[in-house]
Amino acid sequence: MNRRPPSPDVEARIQQLRREIREHDHRYYVLDAPIISDAAYDKLLRELQDLERAHPELVTPDSPTQRVGAAPSEAFRRVPHRVPMLSLANVFDEEEAANWYRGIRKRLEDEGILAPDQPIPLYCEPKFDGLAVELVYEDGRFVSGSTRGDGEVGEDVTPNLRTIRSIPLELRAEAPGRLEVRGEVVMHKSDFAALNRRQEEAGDRTFANPRNAAAGSLRQLDPRITASRPLVFYAYEVLGADAHRNRHSARLEWLSQLGFRLSPDRRIAHEMEEVYEYWRWMLERRFDLPYLVDGIVVKVDDDRLREVLGQVARSPRWAIACKFPPEEEITTVRDIGVQVGRTGTLTPVAFLEPVHVGGVVVSRATLHNEDELRRKDVRIGDRVVVRRAGDVIPEVVSVIKETRTGEEVEFHFPRHCPSCGTEVFREEGKAAWVCQNASCPAQIEGRLLHFASRGAMDIRGLGEEMVGQLVERDIVRDFADLYELTAEQIADLDRVVGEKRYKVGIKVGRKVADEIEKSKTRPLHRLYTALGIRLVSEAMARELASRFPKIEELFHTPPEAIEGIPGFGAVRARAVTDFFHKPENQEVIERLLAAGVRPPAEAPALPRVEGSFLAGKAFVLTGELSSMTRDRAKAEIERRGGRVTGSVSGKTDFVVAGREPGSNKIAGAQKHGVPVIDEETFMEMLAEGEEESE
Numbered sequence: 001m002n003r004r005p006p007s008p009d010v011e012a013r014i015q016q017l018r019r020e021i022r023e024h025d026h027r028y029y030v031l032d033a034p035i036i037s038d039a040a041y042d043k044l045l046r047e048l049q050d051l052e053r054a055h056p057e058l059v060t061p062d063s064p065t066q067r068v069g070a071a072p073s074e075a076f077r078r079v080p081h082r083v084p085m086l087s088l089a090n091v092f093d094e095e096e097a098a099n100w101y102r103g104i105r106k107r108l109e110d111e112g113i114l115a116p117d118q119p120i121p122l123y124c125e126p127k128f129d130g131l132a133v134e135l136v137y138e139d140g141r142f143v144s145g146s147t148r149g150d151g152e153v154g155e156d157v158t159p160n161l162r163t164i165r166s167i168p169l170e171l172r173a174e175a176p177g178r179l180e181v182r183g184e185v186v187m188h189k190s191d192f193a194a195l196n197r198r199q200e201e202a203g204d205r206t207f208a209n210p211r212n213a214a215a216g217s218l219r220q221l222d223p224r225i226t227a228s229r230p231l232v233f234y235a236y237e238v239l240g241a242d243a244h245r246n247r248h249s250a251r252l253e254w255l256s257q258l259g260f261r262l263s264p265d266r267r268i269a270h271e272m273e274e275v276y277e278y279w280r281w282m283l284e285r286r287f288d289l290p291y292l293v294d295g296i297v298v299k300v301d302d303d304r305l306r307e308v309l310g311q312v313a314r315s316p317r318w319a320i321a322c323k324f325p326p327e328e329e330i331t332t333v334r335d336i337g338v339q340v341g342r343t344g345t346l347t348p349v350a351f352l353e354p355v356h357v358g359g360v361v362v363s364r365a366t367l368h369n370e371d372e373l374r375r376k377d378v379r380i381g382d383r384v385v386v387r388r389a390g391d392v393i394p395e396v397v398s399v400i401k402e403t404r405t406g407e408e409v410e411f412h413f414p415r416h417c418p419s420c421g422t423e424v425f426r427e428e429g430k431a432a433w434v435c436q437n438a439s440c441p442a443q444i445e446g447r448l449l450h451f452a453s454r455g456a457m458d459i460r461g462l463g464e465e466m467v468g469q470l471v472e473r474d475i476v477r478d479f480a481d482l483y484e485l486t487a488e489q490i491a492d493l494d495r496v497v498g499e500k501r502y503k504v505g506i507k508v509g510r511k512v513a514d515e516i517e518k519s520k521t522r523p524l525h526r527l528y529t530a531l532g533i534r535l536v537s538e539a540m541a542r543e544l545a546s547r548f549p550k551i552e553e554l555f556h557t558p559p560e561a562i563e564g565i566p567g568f569g570a571v572r573a574r575a576v577t578d579f580f581h582k583p584e585n586q587e588v589i590e591r592l593l594a595a596g597v598r599p600p601a602e603a604p605a606l607p608r609v610e611g612s613f614l615a616g617k618a619f620v621l622t623g624e625l626s627s628m629t630r631d632r633a634k635a636e637i638e639r640r641g642g643r644v645t646g647s648v649s650g651k652t653d654f655v656v657a658g659r660e661p662g663s664n665k666i667a668g669a670q671k672h673g674v675p676v677i678d679e680e681t682f683m684e685m686l687a688e689g690e691e692e693s694e
Helices: 008-030 038-054 064-068 094-110 189-201 210-218 223-227 248-258 272-285 303-309 370-376 441-452 464-472 487-491 506-521 524-530 538-547 551-555 559-563 570-580 583-594 630-639 663-672 679-693
Strands: 078-080 089-091 122-128 131-138 141-147 153-155 178-186 232-239 267-269 293-300 319-323 328-340 346-357 360-366 383-389 393-399 494-497 500-503 618-622 643-645 654-657
Touching: 008 038, 008 064, 038 064, 089 094, 094 272, 094 303, 094 319, 122 232, 122 272, 122 319, 131 210, 141 153, 178 210, 189 210, 210 223, 232 248, 267 272, 272 293, 293 303, 328 441, 346 383, 370 393, 441 464, 441 524, 464 494, 487 506, 524 538, 524 551, 538 630, 551 570, 551 583, 559 570, 570 583, 618 630, 618 663, 630 643, 654 663, 654 679
Parallel strands: 089 319, 360 393, 618 643, 618 654
Antiparallel strands: 078 153, 122 267, 122 293, 131 141, 131 178, 178 232, 293 319, 328 346, 328 383, 346 360, 383 393, 494 500
């Protein structure tokens, strides 16, 4: 049956309804100033839906009815960003911020762009804790949108972004042919609480924090789920606005006229003291804001100055993120215990009523040492303030003594090792109590796990549960005993699945035995690292390996011969000789060599690169690099003053992704907003670091 073409009156009514609904969306979702009731709004939307259902040929992608979500997608398409979405360098206090400002000011003055007494206008805004996205408009209409991804390539989430009502599908004023608007998708705290209540009532999992809820909602394969979630978009950058290229603040005000929501807390500062005041002001209001923030962003407002300043690696010189201190929460101390480390150090630990701190469930926290425990006067049953120090290690900050009932129990630090019963020792002037029993089971387990770890001998499959049984059954007492293990002995160990206990089995036994055999030819610096010499890091182990290719040489080497090695002072040199001069350690090393542990000779250590911008930066390596081994990449970073860590955290500066990168590390980078760089970019950074040092 042929459908009649719509009459001009129908087309006109559809256009009128769309205009009215867009206006009400803008007032409600952007201005927070609605002028009609929800029922009246629903009536307009239903009328438009009915007309479009009757005349589907008039449906357009920018119609308000298209926000409800399309059918589920099977995957997200990868979308390259025309201009990379750069990450920002972080500062954590006013001194670091002042250093940044002095640096950009000097560069501008040296270029003759800025007079010594001329102020630099700085644009300040909250640092949203959400998900960064890019929206693309052509001829005033929203055509596509993507996540930040690794900064170079994001995920196409266009159907999901269409459901967010604070994102205009059609701009409210004239704009250039192509416009790229960047900003943050967030979930307001009140909406987050309501969403979690609904999830709980429906028996579904709840979200850890508003950021996770926003990210999870936007990355749904079914846009209808996204449409049901209360997401909000805040714009903070625009590209392609050639007519507004003088100042960042002017461009954002123009974005507001186009229909975008901006943070109401933005402002211009003309000197750093004003930035500090804004930073402190935002910190005081942090928990009263409707959305999560983890700091402020400071940008040079003048485009001409930005162009001169340029960027370093993947961060612009003209902007920084001034971070807030770690979030803190209050919980109860259930118990206090002591853990024994592989060096024998006794560390008091508070076992807590589980609590969310910065999006992570924390159930234990370090108390550092006995003096710190006494200074804070932490007792079992206390209400305490807990934070994730450096956003990673949970620690007890303070005790809320006003809540004490008198039933709290004081903890007495043990004078005997809780693992082996040996009397512990505390050196004068030192904070830590130490168990000096070399046969202490806790220390043996810790040393064996360190010996088998990835940065050391990399014996895969030899985990905590297996090592614990080997020590408990008195099968393994030291490193050398590992090389006498048989596949049958490993197969006879137990593994626990749920509440049931099974034998490891011969298949796993042979696999672990093969890994032990493979470890015999690991590079020499890995063996030096695996031995767990006090004060000797992986970088220092490389220096030792290049200077002492035969490990037996160190049995009789005096400290003075080690002090001349780069990075080794008198204290570190003495720690090395103390270790290698002990007869029991010499015996274990000789047994290792007799068992066939024969590391290949290593090339001499590469010279240090001074003045590199990589100095102080933290890297995480993942995947396979084609131009060098992971060990060599680590050495190149370390000789430029950087460091390589095994996991991604808020303190990571870059994740280097080779072929087949680990999904957990990529996800960690996205979670913490850490830039992910490919091998080519990494090689460019190494080359640039070399050039800057010359």
